[in-house]
Amino acid sequence: MGFMKERKHLFARSSQNGTMEEIKNKLRALICQAIKKGFENGELKQVLLPEIELEAPKLSAHGDFAANIAMVLASSQKRPPREVAQILLNSISDTGRLLAKAEIAGPGFINFFVNNACWHAVLKEIHESDDIYGCSDIGRGQNVLIEFVSANPTGPLHIGHGRGAAVGDTLANILRASEYKVEKEYYINDSGRQIQTLGLSVFLRYRELHGADIDFPHDCYQGDYIREEAQAISEIKGRGLLDIPAEEAVAFCARFTASTILNEIKQDLTDFGVRFDHWFSEQGLFDAGAVDKAIQDLKKKRIIYEKDGALWFRTTDFGDEKDRVVVRANGITTYFASDIAYHDDKLRRGFDRIIDIWGADHHGYIHRISACIQATGHEKERFKVILIQLVNLLRGGNPVAMSTRAGEFVMLRDVVDEVGRDAARFLFLTRRYDSPLDFDLEVAKRRSNDNPVYYVQYVHARISSILKKACAREAEEPCFGDTVDLMQLKEPEELALIKCMSRFPAVVAESARLMEPHRVPFYLTELAATFHNYYNKHKVLSNDLVLTAARLYMVSAVRIIVRNGLKLMGVSAPESM
RNA sequence: GGGCGAUUAGCUCAGAGGAUAGAGCACAAGCCUCCGGAGCUUGGUGUCGCGGGUUCGACUCCCGCAUCGCCCUCCA
Numbered sequence A: 001m002g003f004m005k006e007r008k009h010l011f012a013r014s015s016q017n018g019t020m021e022e023i024k025n026k027l028r029a030l031i032c033q034a035i036k037k038g039f040e041n042g043e044l045k046q047v048l049l050p051e052i053e054l055e056a057p058k059l060s061a062h063g064d065f066a067a068n069i070a071m072v073l074a075s076s077q078k079r080p081p082r083e084v085a086q087i088l089l090n091s092i093s094d095t096g097r098l099l100a101k102a103e104i105a106g107p108g109f110i111n112f113f114v115n116n117a118c119w120h121a122v123l124k125e126i127h128e129s130d131d132i133y134g135c136s137d138i139g140r141g142q143n144v145l146i147e148f149v150s151a152n153p154t155g156p157l158h159i160g161h162g163r164g165a166a167v168g169d170t171l172a173n174i175l176r177a178s179e180y181k182v183e184k185e186y187y188i189n190d191s192g193r194q195i196q197t198l199g200l201s202v203f204l205r206y207r208e209l210h211g212a213d214i215d216f217p218h219d220c221y222q223g224d225y226i227r228e229e230a231q232a233i234s235e236i237k238g239r240g241l242l243d244i245p246a247e248e249a250v251a252f253c254a255r256f257t258a259s260t261i262l263n264e265i266k267q268d269l270t271d272f273g274v275r276f277d278h279w280f281s282e283q284g285l286f287d288a289g290a291v292d293k294a295i296q297d298l299k300k301k302r303i304i305y306e307k308d309g310a311l312w313f314r315t316t317d318f319g320d321e322k323d324r325v326v327v328r329a330n331g332i333t334t335y336f337a338s339d340i341a342y343h344d345d346k347l348r349r350g351f352d353r354i355i356d357i358w359g360a361d362h363h364g365y366i367h368r369i370s371a372c373i374q375a376t377g378h379e380k381e382r383f384k385v386i387l388i389q390l391v392n393l394l395r396g397g398n399p400v401a402m403s404t405r406a407g408e409f410v411m412l413r414d415v416v417d418e419v420g421r422d423a424a425r426f427l428f429l430t431r432r433y434d435s436p437l438d439f440d441l442e443v444a445k446r447r448s449n450d451n452p453v454y455y456v457q458y459v460h461a462r463i464s465s466i467l468k469k470a471c472a473r474e475a476e477e478p479c480f481g482d483t484v485d486l487m488q489l490k491e492p493e494e495l496a497l498i499k500c501m502s503r504f505p506a507v508v509a510e511s512a513r514l515m516e517p518h519r520v521p522f523y524l525t526e527l528a529a530t531f532h533n534y535y536n537k538h539k540v541l542s543n544d545l546v547l548t549a550a551r552l553y554m555v556s557a558v559r560i561i562v563r564n565g566l567k568l569m570g571v572s573a574p575e576s577m
Numbered sequence B: 001g002g003g004c005g006a007u008u009a010g011c012u013c014a015g016a017g018g019a020u021a022g023a024g025c026a027c028a029a030g031c032c033u034c035c036g037g038a039g040c041u042u043g044g045u046g047u048c049g050c051g052g053g054u055u056c057g058a059c060u061c062c063c064g065c066a067u068c069g070c071c072c073u074c075c076a
Helices: A019-038 A068-076 A081-089 A116-132 A158-176 A193-210 A226-235 A248-269 A281-287 A290-300 A334-347 A361-376 A412-419 A420-430 A441-445 A451-474 A490-501 A504-514 A519-537 A543-570
Strands: A065-067 A099-105 A107-116 A143-147 A181-188 A278-281 A306-309 A310-313 A324-327 A355-360 A383-388 A391-395 A437-440
Touching: A019 A065, A019 A068, A019 A081, A019 A107, A019 A490, A068 A081, A068 A107, A081 A099, A081 A107, A081 A519, A099 A158, A107 A310, A116 A490, A116 A543, A143 A158, A158 A383, A158 A391, A158 A412, A158 A420, A158 A543, A181 A504, A193 A226, A193 A248, A226 A248, A248 A412, A248 A437, A248 A441, A278 A391, A281 A290, A281 A334, A281 A361, A290 A306, A290 A334, A310 A361, A324 A334, A334 A361, A334 A437, A355 A361, A361 A383, A361 A451, A383 A420, A383 A490, A391 A441, A412 A420, A412 A441, A420 A437, A420 A441, A441 A490, A490 A504, A490 A519, A490 A543, A504 A519, A504 A543, A519 A543
Parallel strands: A143 A181, A143 A355, A181 A278, A355 A383, A391 A437
Antiparallel strands: A065 A107, A099 A107, A306 A310, A310 A324
């Protein structure tokens, strides 16, 4: 989906919200006229005009759109809903011949059945919009910064980071498609104690490598990669680090290793299809004096105070349960200190909204950051946190042991190597982010219905194959001009498919508004099912060339949506599988 | 003890004011003279955790309770 491309022809259209919205607006106008007519001829008591809601009913027997207006009006009219509905129905004048049928049903719904031609217009819209079908303007150009992954450069990315990466990247795509201006940022915790510990861990392994008898502390990093880093340093420096003061040696190991690991993280993310606009260094904040300045400013405001030799932030003023330490008694700043400066910096860069994506175990941090955002003079509404629940890695239903202590965690790279990037990205998005995710490696590799990624991609490959075959039949080169007779499309399965297609822009817009990327894969799975159902019942290619042209026009529209939807998710849309 | 999240079919999960609450898996039975069977069709199961409230109408919103998970460091 070409989110960043020129969108002139879309703006030129009467609506940016898709054909379905246009149909709804026309229906609203009809209803509105009917109500006013009722007011004028005295059949209805004059009341304030309520919002006219239209929904797409689940059951096709309930029409294409249902209005609850009669039930809403019933109480103020002091008449039964169905009676009100009847009055409205009598007053509706469908001059544009939009409706095939309208009827009263259930407790007082008015169900509208629109003409097939309305739905056929959806196909034209899809073809005209092509790779921007699904885009909307609901973001109105707002600037948004999404910070995600932001794993410490003390070890490789694990599978949990993968979920964060998939959600963050997809959310960014969805927002961009909805006319938000989005920048993606990775915050590098390249300062402080954990980097120090990293250096120490590597240095100890280095000494071990050179024959020293070491006692490897429990709180040092345990993974095998620490030994590999020590080996790498050894190859460059030989025994050189043994001859300089230990402090310098540790500092060297810290710098060297953090930078190596960060490069590996960048490579992993690149291979996972995630590209950041900014890599923001925590150390950079210290170097620029931003952390000190933030602390001094808040001291002046008496939001930061001294107690027991430490500096505390009065987060309780902002609803936190206790105050938090910013600078410890030993003079070392906590993460919180740089986070104050960091979030202040983000907002000063002029973003309307900043979004942080964190693991759910950090939820206790929300109050703190919200407090410092307010304390530094920003509105807390500009800040939003998305908490992502944990990933449980399984293999054939059995949990894969993941112990941080023993350094046995499953790396994102290994998972991607085993199941593929498409499957990994898709599966990470098949749960709401606030629901824990069981990620089963065997299921991820399986090519069946419990693995939705292939189910959806298969649609793309299948349609591609049909189009290829159609081109090969020289007599009927598919021409998608105005010559296509869309009235040919009247089978129930065809209309169901087109209606499903018409929902895509609303799905993307809703997904952007609620910041819920999972809506896209769920929709695509439904579209795929609707398509397969159609495909198994009707042949696209036949001797009826007029019908064939119309059907080709339709299925290639399906292909456009599948491609656009997968693109949002960073998943490929293969021509063949 | 406090905070956050969750609780929907046997399992994994969608649904966030509307009508008879859905999908996949699993189970059973069918569909290839056919454009890709990595597919389709047909079968049924739910006190939507419990109890109140709001309203024309609640799985959905509000309050209380129960259970589960995570968090409650001068940790990162």
